[in-house]
Amino acid sequence: MTTTVERNAGPAGPAPTGRRPTRPPTPTRPPLPWDTASAAGLAVLLAGAPVTAIVQGSVWPVQAAVAIIPVVVVGLLLHRLGTAAVVVGQLLTVLALLTVLFTEGGLLGFLPGPAALGEFGALLQRAGEQIDTSTAPVMPTPEIRFLVTGAFGLLAIGVYAAAVSTSAPAAAGVPLLAVFAVPAALADDLLPWWAMVAATAGFGLLLVTGAAAGRRRTGTGGIVVGVAVLAALAVGAGAGFVGTAGRFEGNGAGGDSTNSIGLSPFTALRGQLDQSAPVELFRVRGLDRPVYLRALTLREYVPGIGWQASPPAPGARLPGALPGESLAPGDQADIDIENVAFRDYWLPLYGEPLEVAGLPEDQWQYDSSAGTGYTIRPRAEEGWQQRALLPAPTADDLRAARGVDGVGPEYLDTTNVDDRVAAIAAQATSASAGGFDKAIALQDFFAGPASPFRYSLQTAPGNGDDALVEFLTIGRTGYCEQFASAMATMLRTVGVPSRVAVGFTGGTEIADYRSITTKDAHAWVEAWFPGIGWTTFDPTPLTDGRAITPPYVEQAQGQAAGEEASDLPDELSPEDDIDPQASPQQELEEQAAPATPPPTALEDENGGLPLWPFAVALLVVAVVGAPAGLRVLHRRTRMAAVRAGGPGAAAAAWSELLAESLDRHVPIPDTDTVRGAARRLVREHRLDEGAQQALRAIVTAVEASWYGGDHPAPGALDGAVRAVAAGIAAGSGLTLRQRLLPHSVVRRGALSRAATAEPAEPVGSAPGR
Numbered sequence: 001m002t003t004t005v006e007r008n009a010g011p012a013g014p015a016p017t018g019r020r021p022t023r024p025p026t027p028t029r030p031p032l033p034w035d036t037a038s039a040a041g042l043a044v045l046l047a048g049a050p051v052t053a054i055v056q057g058s059v060w061p062v063q064a065a066v067a068i069i070p071v072v073v074v075g076l077l078l079h080r081l082g083t084a085a086v087v088v089g090q091l092l093t094v095l096a097l098l099t100v101l102f103t104e105g106g107l108l109g110f111l112p113g114p115a116a117l118g119e120f121g122a123l124l125q126r127a128g129e130q131i132d133t134s135t136a137p138v139m140p141t142p143e144i145r146f147l148v149t150g151a152f153g154l155l156a157i158g159v160y161a162a163a164v165s166t167s168a169p170a171a172a173g174v175p176l177l178a179v180f181a182v183p184a185a186l187a188d189d190l191l192p193w194w195a196m197v198a199a200t201a202g203f204g205l206l207l208v209t210g211a212a213a214g215r216r217r218t219g220t221g222g223i224v225v226g227v228a229v230l231a232a233l234a235v236g237a238g239a240g241f242v243g244t245a246g247r248f249e250g251n252g253a254g255g256d257s258t259n260s261i262g263l264s265p266f267t268a269l270r271g272q273l274d275q276s277a278p279v280e281l282f283r284v285r286g287l288d289r290p291v292y293l294r295a296l297t298l299r300e301y302v303p304g305i306g307w308q309a310s311p312p313a314p315g316a317r318l319p320g321a322l323p324g325e326s327l328a329p330g331d332q333a334d335i336d337i338e339n340v341a342f343r344d345y346w347l348p349l350y351g352e353p354l355e356v357a358g359l360p361e362d363q364w365q366y367d368s369s370a371g372t373g374y375t376i377r378p379r380a381e382e383g384w385q386q387r388a389l390l391p392a393p394t395a396d397d398l399r400a401a402r403g404v405d406g407v408g409p410e411y412l413d414t415t416n417v418d419d420r421v422a423a424i425a426a427q428a429t430s431a432s433a434g435g436f437d438k439a440i441a442l443q444d445f446f447a448g449p450a451s452p453f454r455y456s457l458q459t460a461p462g463n464g465d466d467a468l469v470e471f472l473t474i475g476r477t478g479y480c481e482q483f484a485s486a487m488a489t490m491l492r493t494v495g496v497p498s499r500v501a502v503g504f505t506g507g508t509e510i511a512d513y514r515s516i517t518t519k520d521a522h523a524w525v526e527a528w529f530p531g532i533g534w535t536t537f538d539p540t541p542l543t544d545g546r547a548i549t550p551p552y553v554e555q556a557q558g559q560a561a562g563e564e565a566s567d568l569p570d571e572l573s574p575e576d577d578i579d580p581q582a583s584p585q586q587e588l589e590e591q592a593a594p595a596t597p598p599p600t601a602l603e604d605e606n607g608g609l610p611l612w613p614f615a616v617a618l619l620v621v622a623v624v625g626a627p628a629g630l631r632v633l634h635r636r637t638r639m640a641a642v643r644a645g646g647p648g649a650a651a652a653a654w655s656e657l658l659a660e661s662l663d664r665h666v667p668i669p670d671t672d673t674v675r676g677a678a679r680r681l682v683r684e685h686r687l688d689e690g691a692q693q694a695l696r697a698i699v700t701a702v703e704a705s706w707y708g709g710d711h712p713a714p715g716a717l718d719g720a721v722r723a724v725a726a727g728i729a730a731g732s733g734l735t736l737r738q739r740l741l742p743h744s745v746v747r748r749g750a751l752s753r754a755a756t757a758e759p760a761e762p763v764g765s766a767p768g769r
Contacts, residue, residue, distance in 0.1 A: 032076050033164050039205050040163040041072040044156045046202025047176040049195040051148070059140040060148050067097060067153035075160045082635075083165040083739040084628030087157060094153035102146045123147075159206075166736040169206045176203055278517035281342045281504070285513045286335040287350075290506020290548050291390060292524060292536055293516065295346040296372045298500040301492075303416035306467070307485050307500045312374045318347070318364035319384075321355045330391040336383065338513070343380035347373030348503055351388040352533070358384040369408075371501075371526075371534065393532050395555035398436035401529035404497055411497035411528060417489060420469050425490035435496040439527050439537050440556045442487050446539035452476050453483070455541050480540040484523040487539040497528035501536070505546040520546060631742040634659065642721055645714035650705035653698055653717045657681065659744035660725050664732045667743075674702055681728070691727025694720040 045068055051060050071090045078089045099112045103119040112120070127143035138144055159176065163169040176199070282293070298307040316322055335350055342348070347364055349356070349371075356366070356373070359381060366373045393401075404412065414422070428445040429438040446453050453476045468489065471482050484500045491498040502523050507516035526534040536550055638659075641652035658668050658677070666684045668677045678699050682692055697720045704710040 032079055034076065036164050036169070037072050037076050037079075037160065039208075040159050040169075041068045041156060043163075043176065043202035043206040044068050044152065044159050046198045046205070048152060048155075049198035052195060055138055055140055055144060055148065057140050059145060063145050063149045064152040066101070067094060067149045068156045070094075070097060071153060071156040071160060075164060079164075082628060082632050083161065083736070084625045084632060086165055087161060088625060090153075090157045090160065094150065094157070097153065098146065098150055101149065102142065120146075161736065163206055166739065167733045168735070176206075278519040280340045280515055280517050281520075282340060282348070282507070282516040283338040283513040284335060284507065284516060285338075286333055287506075287514060288333075290514070291350055292501070292506070292522070292538075292548060293348045293350055293504040294371060294501050295344070295348045295503040296374070296501075297370050297526065298502065299370065299410055301413060301417070301489060307488070310370075312365070312367040312370055312372055315365045315367040317362065318366055318373060319355075319357045319359045319361070322353050322366055322368065329393060329397070330389050333388050333390055335386045335388055337386065338383040339381055341380075343378050345374055345376075345378055347375070347381075347384070349373055349386055349388070351390040353386055353388055355387040356384060357386075391533065391535070393529075393535065393552055395436070395552045395559065397532060398529050398535065398552055399434055401436070401532050402434050403530050404495075404528070405530040407497045407528040407530075411499055412492055412495070414489075414492045417493060418469050421472065421486075421489060422493040424472055425493045428490070429494050435527065435529065436552075436556070438494050438496055439491060439525075440553065440560075442490055443537050443539050443553070444557075446483050446487060447541040451541065453478075453541060455479060455483075455543065480523040483540040484525050484538075487525045487537070491525065491527055499526050499534070500524075501526050505542075506548055522546070625740070627741050627745045628739055630745045631659075631663070634745070639718070639721065642712075643715055643718050645712050645716060647705070647711050649712040649717060650698075650702045653712075653721045654702050656721055657695075657698065657724055657728070659742075660728045661685065662744045663734060663738055663742045664728070665738070665743060666732070674699055681724075684732070685728045686731035687724070687727040688730070691724050694723035694727075698724065 045061070045064055048060070048064050051064075070093050074089045074093045075086050078086045095112045096110045098120065099116045100110050102123060103112075103116040123143050123146045127141075127147040140148075155176075284293070296309060298309055300308045300310045302308050330351070332354070333350070337348070347356075347359075347366075349366075352371075353366065353373075356364075363379065364373055364375050425442065429441045432438040432441045445451060456477050457479050467482075468486055471478055471486060488498040488500050500523055504516050504520040505522045507514040507520050509515075522540070524536060524538040524540070526536055528534055535552070536548075537553070538547060538549075540547070635656060638652040638656040641648045642656070654674070661668060661681055661684070664685070666680075668680060672680060678695055681687065681695065687695065698717060701712050701717055705712065
């Protein structure tokens with residue numbers, strides 16, 4: 001039976017020429033959205049400019065770029081597979097990057113296996129602790145770099161999905177606003193004006209690129225963005241509403257100072273030492289010898305955690321004279337400290353300060369009991385002057401100063417200190433009578449020529465009980481935090497009051513000043529002796545020339561060397577067996593070793609890192625992406641049938657076009673003929689001329705297959721289907737919801753009967769039918 005078609009069928013109807021239309025040329029695939037994708041990545045990086053206010057240095061832009069660039073590249077590579085494939089591929093890429101850069105437990109080096117997930121958890125936990133206890137800007141520790149990389153990776157995925165996958169660049173403003181708001185909430189000072197300009201320019205670039213890709217309104221968009229950038233410049237330079245106060249809540253003299261100080265000194269210390277390029281902090285004049293520059297002291301030892309900073313007591317206001325408390329002999333010095341790049345709660349001071357000048361009024365106080373100058377918010381003064389007493393007791397003076405008079409009981413607190421620590425301390429000081437000789441013995445225990453301990457920054461932070469025992473018995477490698485923490489704890493167990501001091505070593509002599517940099521950040525021990533006061537000891541075995549040996553330590557070591565030389569026999573007999581590597585704790589090593597091995601990367605102090613959050617996250621991703629995944633599967637199945645040709649090719653092609661329409665909430669009624677449905681597709685999706693021509697060829701092939709048994713050859717309809725699908729996508733974009741919940745999957749019954757089977761009766765010849 002010959003089928004007659006309407007002469008005025010519209011753009012979808014073929015010309016009634018009596019001969020089969022020729023196959024339309026295969027249209028070219030639409031180009032990849034390079035411009036929008038690149039703009040999305042650059043917008044994320046520009047919007048991250050305010051991160052400068054909360055992370056020190058220039059490391060974070062590198063970490064951000066390392067995450068953003070692969071996300072953009074993978075998104076483009078998977079673009080034609082749909083949003084679900086793009087998001088999943090980008091998430092896996094970010095996980096692989098984090099595994100390679102920050103863990104050692106990846107499967108095949110880059111797959112995030114159980115060990116890598118455990119390391120992720122540990123990194124996040126430590127990053128959270130640093131954020132919770134520090135003030136902005138924080139040091140770029142490995143934990144912070146991990147957090148920055150992961151956060152920018154996820155942010156880039158969200159912005160890419162909004163700007164590229166769903167063609168809604170304005171929606172990308174929501175995640176971009178988050179990356180701007182977080183630094184604004186955490187920074188103590190105003191955000192720099194250029195950060196506001198950069199963030200505004202990034203979002204504007206995204207809008208302009210999106211407009212240019214859709215409607216080519218680049219000129220108008222450029223004017224809008226230019227005005228927005230100028231407005232941001234004016235607001236950023238002149239307004240004062242961005243930024244918040246710091247989290248240090250101690251009050252002034254006479255006020256309540258029981259609140260948390262909100263700072264982790266060891267975290268800041270390690271962050272300074274970890275910097276690849278040293279940053280000059282101070283230039284000091286007036287010192288004739290290197291002296292430790294103390295910023296603050298730690299008196300509280302928390303079992304299982306380690307040494308912690310305590311709220312300072314209300315003290316004397318600075319600037320002004322301070323009452324001297326030391327009775328020890330020493331030298332006075334007038335010191336000028338020029339601040340180059342130091343900003344903190346603490347005011348670094350030398351020795352025992354007698355007077356401090358050059359500071360603004362009513363901003364600083366001095367807690368004489370802790371030897372700490374402090375303020376309630378981080379500040380960066382231009383400099384200050386100090387008259388200091390630099391104690392210089394002799395070894396004999398310190399030996400004669402016995403007892404614990406004049407110091408609080410908190411400096412002898414050993415509550416819940418592990419018995420193994422006390423046993424090692426007792427063994428190391430067994431030959432020492434007084435407190436001074438015990439301090440010398442413990443310093444030699446760590447830094448003496450026969451000590452097995454060595455200095456290294458390549459060790460995990462930690463100074464709690466378990467970490468301390470492991471450091472003393474197994475690891476024996478650490479940096480100043482571990483050495484100072486261990487010696488101060490051990491001094492308390494043998495009856496010597498002690499605390500940990502945090503600050504800087506003597507620096508480097510340059511011209512007429514001493515230059516102190518971040519590489520000079522240091523922690524040491526101060527022990528109390530009645531009538532003399534707090535006295536410095538340094539157990540860290542530094543080998544880079546930064547170590548300072550006080551005169552009384554040199555005297556004690558010289559006296560010990562003389563006694564050893566006088567005790568040596570003229571000749572050593574064969575029976576004398578002297579082991580120069582022997583150390584006092586070796587006899588205790590077996591009993592002191594931890595009963596259980598150190599925790600693995602998958603374990604924490606509570607017995608293990610829970611993996612269920614990762615499983616839940618993967619399950620959520622699978623559930624959310626399931627409909628979109630089924631849609632991709634259906635599309636591939638139909639297109640495979642179209643390429644294969646034969647009896648099912650025409651029906652598969654028609655089904656795919658109706659599914660594309662249904663995904664955009666434009667169903668085709670069952671009562672529509674093929675040509676009526678074609679006219680509806682043209683009208684609802686605003687198909688251009690090329691897509692209309694391809695649709696005519698598909699309608700002809702469908703009618704020929706269903707009514708004449710003339711089925712398409714292999715590959716005959718592939719290009720036409722892709723051209724119509726591209727035309728539908730160009731005329732009717734998909735929202736994110738439509739991509740995640742495609743109607744052709746979740747409401748498959750809404751597909752027209754013509755999408756899955758031939759009509760029950762042929763199309764009649766009457767006009768208008």
